[in-house]
Amino acid sequence: MAIQDKDLLAIRSRLAVMGQLSAGMFSGAVEALERADGRLARTVIGHDAQVDALENEIEGLCLRFLALKAPKALELRYAVAVTRLTTDIERVADHATVMAREGLARHLAPIWARDRGFGEMASIAHGMVGQAIDSFLAGDDRIHADIVARDRRVGELHRGLNEGLAAQVARDPDRALDIVSLINLTRRMERVADHAKNISVMVPYVTKGILLRHNPEAGPDADNDD
């Protein structure tokens, strides 16, 4: 996939900045939780407005590109995909912001440390986001199957952690609010992985015109009946 139009290249470079910032916010939020680092949490929260501004900027650039260049084929799919991607990337930043706020409001590090599943889930979700964005930027649709597999693992971890947390509420009702907060956090991490999958789904759409949105388990080489 060779994007050559200079407007699209500019869009791609802004998308790269937005993606890097959002993925960084997510890992920052996780680190802030693990280390109970209020300063880092506030930095993460502070970046949210930047991501929002980038979303608006990229949307504007795409609108302009579509209106002025009336692109066809690959360039059209690319611009349409970017408008969808920015929503997913912005949502990753939103989840990171809420996670950082939760971390600030409650001291969750000790419970987080008790189960390695939290860290593993966060690490997989973060890797998925980074890799999905990179694969989009590089036009490499081979990564999609791996993202789907890792999303399944995130789902398993999510279920396992939630069961453990629910049992913990019963055992330790005094910490119920902290535990509910962690249930909320795991749900957000699971959503971040979903956004990564949404991003990765758009790669075969751009490279081959294959829509996997409602059948993400299929690979980019599957027949497209959409």
Next chain:
Amino acid sequence: MGDHLLVNGLDFFYGQTHALRAVTLPIRRNRITSLIGPSGCGKTTLLRCFNRMHDLYPNNRYRGEILMDGRDILGPAVDVIGLRNSMGMVFQKPTPFPMSVFDNVAYGLRLKRVRNAGVLRERVEKALRQAAVWDEVKDRLGQNAQGLSGGQQQRLVIARTLAVDPQVILFDESTSALDPISSKKIEELMTELKKEVTIIAVTHNMQQAARISDFTALMYLGSLVEYDETATIFTKPRNKLTEEYVTGRFG
């Protein structure tokens, strides 16, 4: 990058026909301004005011002014030949003269009494290179220009215009008679040329206006409907008529 030209309250009459009505429009230096609008809206009439082509016919009359770097080019004291040298024009159909490729480009220079063969060669090559046609014609400079393809002829005409160092080039539907590949070459050339000159282009092809121009003016029934940055005209026009025109609902 201020205003190179300013059309100020311009009216134009073909005899009794009132063809332009109080048109006021800036033309930015080193930018491409497209004039769009349905047939008969006055866009070509306006374009031809810039190099006073209308003076060639009797009973044509201007009212108002067109300022070029602050000086009214419609004034009686203006040297119209000099004005046309500084305002090159490229028409819808390529208009090479029935002479060699070289002589076509050298034509305007010879009129300006450039006689030195070395200087002529240098200026002709420079103009052909600027017009992105040098590589295609360098081995056939002595051949008749009418043997070139339509796209090559149009770029040759642009080279002929460039040879006399114009400040402004007026393009009148200059790609509408060309195939898509040749059109694309001319569009790319226009984008390159704006570094050197100011460009005003009349086009029926809205997508072309969107692709290449920095500013766009929509005309209708001899009046200017809306003028703005091209991106604004095509994404959030202020005027309802513009909205309808750019979305293809009228015109």
